[in-house]
Every structure is written in structure tokens, then in C-alpha cells.
Amino acid sequence: xxxxxxxxxxxxxxxxxxxxxxxxxxxxxxxxxxxxxxxxxxxxxxxxxxxxxxxxxxxxxxxxxxxxxxxxxxxxxxxxxxxxxxxxxxxxxxxxxxxxxxxxxxxxxxxxxxxxxxxxxxxxxxxxxxxxxxxxxxxxxxxxxxxxxxxxxxxxxxxxxxxxxxxxxxxxxxxxxxxxxxxx
Amino acid sequence: xxxxxxxxxxxxxxxxxxxxxxxxxxxxxxxxxxxxxxxxxxxxxxxxxxxxxxxxxxxxxxxxxxxxxxxxxxxxxxxxxxxxxxxxxxxxxxxxxxxxxxxxxxxxxxxxxxxxxxxxxxxxxxxxxxxxxxxxxxxxxxxxxxxxxxxxxxxxxxxxxxxxxxxxxxxxxxxxxxxxxxxxxxxxxxxxxxxxxxxxxxxxxxxxxxxxxxxxxxxxxxxxxxxxxxxxxxxxxxxxxxxxxxxxxxxxxxxxxxxxxxxxxxxxxxxxxxxxxxxxxxxxxxxxx
Numbered sequence: 001x002x003x004x005x006x007x008x009x010x011x012x013x014x015x016x017x018x019x020x021x022x023x024x025x026x027x028x029x030x031x032x033x034x035x036x037x038x039x040x041x042x043x044x045x046x047x048x049x050x051x052x053x054x055x056x057x058x059x060x061x062x063x064x065x066x067x068x069x070x071x072x073x074x075x076x077x078x079x080x081x082x083x084x085x086x087x088x089x090x091x092x093x094x095x096x097x098x099x100x101x102x103x104x105x106x107x108x109x110x111x112x113x114x115x116x117x118x119x120x121x122x123x124x125x126x127x128x129x130x131x132x133x134x135x136x137x138x139x140x141x142x143x144x145x146x147x148x149x150x151x152x153x154x155x156x157x158x159x160x161x162x163x164x165x166x167x168x169x170x171x172x173x174x175x176x177x178x179x180x181x182x183x184x
Numbered sequence: 185x186x187x188x189x190x191x192x193x194x195x196x197x198x199x200x201x202x203x204x205x206x207x208x209x210x211x212x213x214x215x216x217x218x219x220x221x222x223x224x225x226x227x228x229x230x231x232x233x234x235x236x237x238x239x240x241x242x243x244x245x246x247x248x249x250x251x252x253x254x255x256x257x258x259x260x261x262x263x264x265x266x267x268x269x270x271x272x273x274x275x276x277x278x279x280x281x282x283x284x285x286x287x288x289x290x291x292x293x294x295x296x297x298x299x300x301x302x303x304x305x306x307x308x309x310x311x312x313x314x315x316x317x318x319x320x321x322x323x324x325x326x327x328x329x330x331x332x333x334x335x336x337x338x339x340x341x342x343x344x345x346x347x348x349x350x351x352x353x354x355x356x357x358x359x360x361x362x363x364x365x366x367x368x369x370x371x372x373x374x375x376x377x378x379x380x381x382x383x384x385x386x387x388x389x390x391x392x393x394x395x396x397x398x399x400x401x402x403x404x405x406x407x408x409x410x411x412x413x414x415x416x417x418x419x420x421x422x423x424x425x426x427x428x429x430x431x432x433x434x435x436x437x438x439x440x441x442x443x444x445x446x447x448x449x450x451x452x453x454x455x456x457x458x459x460x461x462x463x464x465x466x467x468x469x470x471x472x473x
Contacts, residue, residue, distance in 0.1 A: 045371050048388070063452075066452075070423075073420075077390065077391055081391065144424070144426070145423035145424065147423075151456050152456070
């Protein structure tokens with residue numbers, strides 16, 4: 001079934017497994033940002049279409065492209081429903097891997113550097129409520145959607161910081177052997 | 185809620201002249217199938233006119249209508265447009281009415297107390313002489329069905345027929361028929377499926393439209409029997425929507441089956457979310473279009 005029936009690997013996901021994020025990758029100077037797109041509840045359809053087009057262009061097989069689209073959708077849906085109500089997707093390719101980062105804290109650059117967050121970053125703080133902690137802001141690893149993300153993605157990492165929650169899924173492009181490349 | 189200005193295809197009287205406007209070929213097929221199914225069940229003779237009778241038999245086949253058997257038994261006739269309403273010299277209302285009257289006469293001669301005629305009007309989109317007489321044909325059909333024990337269902341593609349033509353022919357019909365639609369925008373359409381009973385999802389479905397899905401599922405559940413959820417033209421579905429469908433299935437009496445018709449990619453999603461734990465659910469794969 002085109003790898004769709006694989007079970008999630010507990011060791012390759014969860015908050016502790018921090019993968020290189022976009023900033024680190026950009027600093028290497030070896031990657032090209034394929035897609036940088038803001039989304040909210042009204043633009044999820046356009047987001048899915050853009051992700052599908054870029055994944056196909058990057059050479060991801062059709063069934064895995066479907067998997068990537070559902071993974072990004074479920075992460076974005078979480079940001080819309082349980083997080084800031086909006087967010088940003090960034091997608092890039094590195095070393096035969098396709099990385100998709102969903103960030104619900106407004107402009108990633110400003111919020112990461114200043115720690116203050118943009119408009120939607122403040123919205124996320126309000127959504128968390130008085131005394132709300134980071135875990136409340138985006139109840140990651142709950143629900144069927146995020147279960148599905150873990151089933152289909154080759155790797156997943158989640159990081160919650162002052163500016164919001166950042167979730168990154170990695171899909172191996174063809175030719176890359178998951179059994180060799182998957183982190184322990 | 186379903187559009188109430190329309191008559192349900194399942195509630196047409198014995199001498200109705202119904203105008204079925206559809207936006208998707210599936211609507212035409214489904215509503216025609218319901219019209220045919222009910223006609224056969226009532227013991228009427230049923231005539232189906234389309235551009236491709238052989239294809240129509242096959243398409244009615246998966247909708248659980250034994251078209252081949254009914255044709256063999258003489259209760260059903262599958263006619264091609266060019267052999268029925270359209271002659272070799274183009275179109276004339278007189279000739280078309282002659283064919284229709286022959287159908288009615290055949291039914292009576294064979295002892296049927298009722299006749300149902302389903303006309304796919306797609307042929308009228310082709311350039312041909314005499315087509316300006318189309319409103320005349322519809323007017324004469326209206327006169328012919330009255331008290332004759334014959335009902336006629338005329339299928340018009342509202343995307344392809346121009347509004348002027350549709351406005352001209354509509355008043356000659358006694359009923360307007362369309363699929364009950366729960367949601368319709370450029371991305372998603374949720375409507376009732378009449379044969380086999382259930383709902384049909386086309387486009388992309390996500391959590392933003394689960395209210396409409398809940399309404400559609402709720403109505404499908406209230407009807408007795410098995411439920412088919414036709415997702416043959418659905419290209420995306422998210423976890424929230426799948427969960428809602430699975431919860432609806434799980435809430436049913438175990439004697440009722442839920443049939444999910446979907447493409448391989450959608451089938452995989454249901455499998456990943458554990459649909460195999462629901463014994464009453466079966467997945468039927470359809471080819472990508």
C-alpha cells in the first residue's frame with residue numbers, strides 16, 4: 001500500500017526529537033526555500049494545492065505526495081483550530097529530504113529573533129488564556145489528525161517556544177532508503 | 185437543508201413531466217437510477233434514452249439495478265438518442281413526439297399500466313437543424329403525459345445548456361427535480377445519493393464542512409437499510425471528516441452495512457485510522473478518474 005500502512009516510530013517523533021529547523025538549514029546555505037505561505041481557515045485548500053504541486057515537482061511519488069498533503073493539512077488544521085487560528089508553512093528540500101514546517105506563531109523570523117511574536121503570536125498567547133502554558137496552546141500528539149501525521153511522515157519534530165509551536169515533518173525523496181536514514 | 189423548491193425524484197406522480205437539472209454527470213445517473221428503480225419496482229415499463237445505451241446499462245448495474253435482466257424480460261428499453269428523438273434529417277418535434285407516442289403505445293399493448301421515460305437531453309446540445317423546436321417538444325410532452333399513465337424525466341445539464349433555453353423549457357414541466365444538496369461550493373459538494381441510498385461527497389472534504397457532513401449523515405442514518413458513502417470523486421479527506429463518518433457507522437445497528445466507495449488514497453486514510461475495527465464497514469475501491 002505504498003508505505004501507507006507503516007506504523008509510527010515512537011523513537012523518531014515527539015518533542016524531544018528536535019530536528020534541524022528552517023533557520024539552521026538556511027544557515028547552511030545548501031537549501032532552497034520551495035514554499036513560504038501563510039494560511040488560515042479560509043486558505044487551507046490553497047495550502048494543500050501548493051504543497052501538492054511543490055512535492056510533485058520535487059519528485060515525491062504520487063502516493064507519498066498524498067501523504068505529505070494530509071500531514072501538512074493536519075498540522076495546519078491544528079494551528080487553525082487549537083492554536084493561533086493562522087500560521088505559516090515553509091517547505092524546503094535538503095539532502096534528498098523534503099521538510100515542511102508548520103508554525104503558528106506569526107512571522108517566524110521576528111518572533112524567533114525577538115521572542116515577542118507578531119500579530120498572530122499575540123493571538124496565540126490570548127488563546128492560551130491566563131496562566132495557560134505552552135502545552136495548552138497547541139495540544140500536540142492528541143487526536144486522530146496528529147496520529148495520522150505520525151503514521152505517514154518519515155520523521156516528525158515538534159518544538160514549542162515563546163513565539164508559538166513549530167512542527168516539522170520530513171519526507172524522504174525517492175532513492176533515499178528510509179531504513180538507513182531514519183534516526184534512532 | 186435540501187432545497188425544498190424541488191420535488192424529490194422518489195416522489196414523482198404517475199403522469200409527471202419532470203425537469204431534472206444537474207451539475208454533475210453523477211447526479212443525472214443517480215436520479216435516473218432512482219426513477220428507473222422505482223418504475224421497475226412498480227411494474228411499469230421503463231424506457232431510458234441516452235447517447236450510449238450500453239454504458240448506461242453498465243452504470244445502472246453498479247447502482248444495483250438489474251438493467252440487463254429487465255431489458256431481457258422486456259420491461260425495460262435502452263434507446264440511443266439518434267434512434268429516438270433525433271432523426272437522420274435532424275430534429276423535429278413531430279418526429280420526436282411520434283417516437284414517444286410509440287413507446288406509450290408499446291407499453292399499453294404489452295399490458296403495462298404505467299410507463300416511465302428517462303431522457304438524457306444532452307443530444308440537444310449538438311448543432312442540428314430544427315433544434316429551435318425543442319420548446320415545442322417539451323410543450324407537447326406536457327400535453328401527452330396528462331392522464332396517460334406515463335411520466336417523463338428530462339435531464340438537462342445546467343452547466344452546458346444556456347439559461348435562455350432552460351428558461352424556455354422549464355415552464356412546460358410539472359416538477360423540477362434535483363439532487364438534495366447539503367453543501368455546494370467550488371471545492372466540495374455533499375448531496376444525497378438515491379441509488380444505492382446514502383450520500384455522495386465530491387471534491388475536497390475537511391473539518392470546516394463537517395457540519396454539513398453531519399447533517400447529510402444524519403439523514404442517511406434515518407433512512408432504513410444499508411448506507412453507501414460514495415467518495416469516488418473525492419480527492420481529499422481529513423482526519424476529522426473520517427472520524428465523523430466512522431463514528432456514524434459505529435452508531436448504527438450492526439445489521440446495517442456501511443459501504444465506502446473511494447479511491448485508493450482515501451481508502452488508505454480510512455485504513456490508517458482503524459476502519460477495520462468496524463465490522464459493518466466495507467471499503468469498495470474505485471479507479472482514479
